[in-house]
Amino acid sequence: MxxxxxxxxxxxxxxxxxxxxxxxxxxxxxKGFLATSTNQIISEAKVAIGTFYIYFDDKRxxxxxxxxxxxxxxxxxxxxxxxxxxxxYEKEKExxxxxxxxxxxxxxxxxxxxxxxxxxxxxxxNYYKRFSEIYMKQLHQAVQTNEVDRKIDLxxxxxxLMGIANFVGLQxxxxxxxxxxxIDNTVNHVMYILQHGMFN
Numbered sequence: 238m239x240x241x242x243x244x245x246x247x248x249x250x251x252x253x254x255x256x257x258x259x260x261x262x263x264x265x266x267x268k269g270f271l272a273t274s275t276n277q278i279i280s281e282a283k284v285a286i287g288t289f290y291i292y293f294d295d296k297r298x299x300x301x302x303x304x305x306x307x308x309x310x311x312x313x314x315x316x317x318x319x320x321x322x323x324x325x326y327e328k329e330k331e332x333x334x335x336x337x338x339x340x341x342x343x344x345x346x347x348x349x350x351x352x353x354x355x356x357x358x359x360x361x362x363n364y365y366k367r368f369s370e371i372y373m374k375q376l377h378q379a380v381q382t383n384e385v386d387r388k389i390d391l392x393x394x395x396x397x398l399m400g401i402a403n404f405v406g407l408q409x410x411x412x413x414x415x416x417x418x419x420i421d422n423t424v425n426h427v428m429y430i431l432q433h434g435m436f437n
Contacts, residue, residue, distance in 0.1 A: 241293065241297070242301065243293075245291075253288050257278060257279075257292065258299065258302065261300070261303065262345055266345040266348040266352075270352050270355060300356055304364065308368075314338075315332045318335035319335075324384060333401075336402050338420065340406040340409070341415060373391045377391060405424075405427055
């Protein structure tokens with residue numbers, strides 16, 4: 238049985254492949270997955286019908302590729318930002334900053350990722366479950382080094398931290414103009430809350 242996604246084998250093939258991906262991303266973000274047809278993707282990407290089906294079984298295969306690629310890219314950006322840092326505090330700070338900058342550079346990412354709720358609920362659930370599982374492993378290490386309170390449930394903590402990242406990311410991308418100083422100030426406020434709490 239064929240895989241629903243088949244990667245190109247030539248440079249020319251990759252050009253067509255990524256043209257399909259970019260057009261699909263725009264259409265899914267603008268219209269939503271359900272309102273976008275395969276024919277619309279083919280037409281706007283200006284590729285032959287046969288070319289589309291060389292690489293993808295259908296529009297769902299294109300969406301799955303986009304969602305998985307976002308997951309991979311975000312994890313990679315965060316991992317690169319935190320890999321040489323010694324403390325969990327620094328990793329949280331630089332990881333949050335990396336996520337915000339990724340979201341700023343690709344403002345369609347939120348819409349594509351959250352569109353998974355309407356494509357198939359399980360996709361949305363699994364997307365964040367995978368992030369939570371990876372996060373929990375890192376947080377467990379921080380518990381072992383006494384950086385994180387061992388009384389806190391790590392699954393809950395992982396979702397709290399992902400929630401902060403998601404909505405602080407929105408806070409930033411809602412602004413028309415954002416500087417590195419704006420991002421630093423926002424992240425510093427988040428870290429203050431994480432370190433000191435919000436209640437007197």
